[in-house]
Amino acid sequence: MAKITYVEHSGTEHVVDVANGMTVMEGARDNNIPGIEADCGGACACSTCHVYVDPAWVDKVPAKDDMEEDMLDFAYEPDPERSRLTCQIKVTDALDGLRVQMPEKQI
Structure with a gap:
């Protein structure tokens, strides 16, 4: 289980426990x-779960694959x-403490 902090564009923070094996999107x-x-429910077919990973965590999250890179264009x-x-x-346990910030809007 990992404690993840979701930061709204306004700065409001939500700290929640997310079970291992789930995605950060499912936790939200x-x-x-x-x-x-x-x-899209997690199918990597849209970009409406887009976030900015806290700079301290950029190198700690798994790398993007080509499909994710393509969807981020949108x-x-x-x-x-x-x-x-x-x-x-x-x-995973390795993501305990992860902070992500939502953009101003999702498109």
Whole structure:
């Protein structure tokens, strides 16, 4: 289980426990975190679960694959270093303390 902090664009923080094996998106969805829409349900077929990974965590999350890179082209104001789709980040104990910030909007 990992404690993950979701930061809304306004700065409001939500700290939740997310079980190992779930995705960061599922943790947001199951805890009613605003700002992550997840329209495709985690199929990496949209960009509505886009977040910016805290700079301290960029090198600690698993690398993006080509499909995620392609979908991030459709995200709102993607950052080449920090942008991720939360449906593609599987939770493990190694992600305990992860911080992600939502963009101003999802598209």
